[in-house]
Amino acid sequence: MTTLPTLDPTRPASRPAPAGHPLAGAVAAEWTKLWSVRSTWWTLLAAALTMAATSAQLAIYAVNANTDDDPTVNPGVLDVGEVVAGSLELTQYVVLALGLFTITSEFATGTIRTTLRCTPSRGRVLAAKALVVGAVTFGVGLLLGALGAVVARPVLGGWGRAPLGGTVADVFACAAYLALLGVLALGLAAALRGAVLTLTVLFAALMIVPLSLQEPDLTVLTRIADAFPGVAGNHFLAGDTEPYPAAVGLLLLAGWAAAALALGRWALARRDA
DSSP states (O other), rough: OOOOOOOOHHHSOOOOOOOOOHHHHHHHHHHHHHHHHHHHHHHHHHHHHHHHHHHHHHHHHHHHTTTOGGGGGGOEEEEHHHHHHHHHHHHHHHHHHHHHHHHHHHHHHHHHHHHHHSSHHHHHHHHHHHHHHHHHHHHHHHHHHHHHHHHHHHHHHGGEEHHHHHHHHHHHHHHHHHHHHHHHHHHHHHOOOOOOHHHHHHIIIIIIIIHHHHHTHHHHHHHHHTHHHHHHHHHHHHHSSSSSSHHHHHHHHHHHHHHHHHHHHHHHHHHHO
């Protein structure tokens, strides 16, 4: 006769193995989607070519200015990091595509509905996309910064210098700048949904509006321009102390990225996919 086991009330019941965090699963899905489309790889190639060409061009301009007969345009010996930071003015618009296409492509093809069925929490979807975009654009920024330095240094020749500590710091600053811009682009794209409209708004916020405010050379308008993301980011990259420290420029840029994500989260919650 088989004896059934008796339950010991003093023994704690066994617990099932904890499931993975829902956000981790959403991040893994977004990571897979990002790297499984050809547009990501073409964007990275375009960014690398743009960075290399722009860095070489700016380095050539610096050499020509130093060897020109007009001493008023002589920039002197430059840190390679200055050329790298200047090259981002154009390259950033290529990298921004990684952030905005992460969600606008899903709206365009209708796959956003599948994404939201798999992950019903819209806040979690946007958070996962932000983590992936931020991590990828930071890594891309490191590679682009290193590429720009490698290209610019031999072109500058005797008119350039590349101290190891300063150059590494400049490369990391470029990576942080691009990561925050990528998240900013993602947040705006989640709210605006269209790639062309999002890119237009970004171009206006990063360049057109600040330049328009600075053009009259009025102090109050210039101070307003200093608060815009592109200008704040440039103050951070340049290591400026005026009109505010470089760290404040980074915080201002981070604030714009956070505000864009909040706007995107609000739009996702209020509108149907």
